[in-house]
Amino acid sequence: MAAALEVKDLEVVYQGVIQALTSLSLTVQEGAIVTLLGANGAGKTTTLKAISGFLPLENGRVTRGSITIGGQDLLRLAPHQIVRRGIFQVREGRHVFSEMTVEENLVAATFAQRKPRSRKEAFDEVYNYFPILSQRRGQAAGYLSGGEQQMLAIGRALVADPEMILLDEPSLGLAPLIVKEIFEIIARINREKGVSMLLVEQNAVIALKYASYGYVIESGRTVLEGTTEKLSADQDIQKFYLGVDTHEAA
Incomplete structure (x- = not known):
């Protein structure tokens, strides 16, 4: 399966001094739902903004690395040009x-x-x-x-x-039944239209349920990746993101 999106060794700095991402890498395969997990402040939303070209709006910039879609470099493109390449971001807070x-x-x-x-x-x-x-x-x-x-x-x-949708916290502030309904529709769109998706989601349980592959980032860098089945079975993921007491589970 070909890669729809590739992010390699990405470094992002805000206001010329605040380093938000350090050597972050990820790949989204065509037609896949990939999730990005991490604590608040880990760099998840910054990653999406770097991909969609929104960083300059907040005095941020990519200082190293590459972002490509279908092999085409996105870093020199404005947000409207990136949308024309088929990437659309659904921002946190709906807007x-x-x-x-x-x-x-x-x-x-x-x-x-x-x-x-x-x-x-x-x-x-x-x-x-x-x-x-x-x-x-x-x-x-x-x-x-x-x-x-x-x-x-x-x-x-x-x-x-779009060819790819970037989803930033789609469950934020919503009741569980509504979250389930929205994610079922997201999965249906992915299945029926073949739209690739990169999902940032605070609800790790539902993110790992609907995605097929995931990345965990800490302090702006990728620290763990794998299929969602593999990540769901990881004790650290269970403890820090799924709320499972691994000692009791054992």
């Missing part, structure tokens, strides 16, 4: 346009489309995955529930017809 309707939010995403297709076709696809959004299409996004806003954020990514 929908609260005063615009659901459908207006989807219209905004059409400007990121890589290939021309009708709005009806694009929106019908979103409503197929998220029927509740069809019912809310004329409602201001700011009045949606947290789960519905997360669905809308993912729906905007679908309108752009």
